[in-house]
Amino acid sequence: MADIEIPSPQGRKDETQVGIIIAVIAVLMALVGSLGNNAADDMIVGEVKSSNGFAWYQAKRQREYINDLELRRLAIELADNPSPTRRAALESFVTDLKSKNQEYRTENDAIREGAQREAAAAELSGKRNDAFGTAEILLQVAVVFCSLTLLTNRRMFLHGGILVALAGILLAGRAYRLQPTTPSPQTQSAPSTR
Numbered sequence: 001m002a003d004i005e006i007p008s009p010q011g012r013k014d015e016t017q018v019g020i021i022i023a024v025i026a027v028l029m030a031l032v033g034s035l036g037n038n039a040a041d042d043m044i045v046g047e048v049k050s051s052n053g054f055a056w057y058q059a060k061r062q063r064e065y066i067n068d069l070e071l072r073r074l075a076i077e078l079a080d081n082p083s084p085t086r087r088a089a090l091e092s093f094v095t096d097l098k099s100k101n102q103e104y105r106t107e108n109d110a111i112r113e114g115a116q117r118e119a120a121a122a123e124l125s126g127k128r129n130d131a132f133g134t135a136e137i138l139l140q141v142a143v144v145f146c147s148l149t150l151l152t153n154r155r156m157f158l159h160g161g162i163l164v165a166l167a168g169i170l171l172a173g174r175a176y177r178l179q180p181t182t183p184s185p186q187t188q189s190a191p192s193t194r
Helices: 009-079 083-150 155-176
Strands: none
Touching: 009 083, 009 155, 083 155
């Protein structure tokens, strides 16, 4: 009977505490993973919206450029001394084109600013995604360390796991609180039209 080992109640209590700590870390890991997935989705949506905005901006800029070319052609035609009826029609067309170009410029400012906001939001979501990913890895390492406590009965693994888990939680909290940075005018460049 000397070969039979009876588990002590104290050992079970320690194992229960470690098991609860592992479960809590696992729940936090799942939450951080979900936040990371949401940040990745937000990044993709922001990139698509930004790309669409800059494409729309480019299209408007190209229309404005084509109108400018037409205005130059009409100026040459008006210089040829056309008949009064033709001159009135050409001048009306010039007025319409200038009005449309002014409309394009006004719309383009808003479109470009919206595309830049979406690009900044996508960049922020990318940073959040990276930080949440790193935090999730830290929490996974913490679970492994805490599990080693159950296998080896050495509390140092539990303490190490808790420290790594705290680092992961702090990193996730920092990622959650990230705020967008306001880009300087030099970094706010829109695609060129040519």
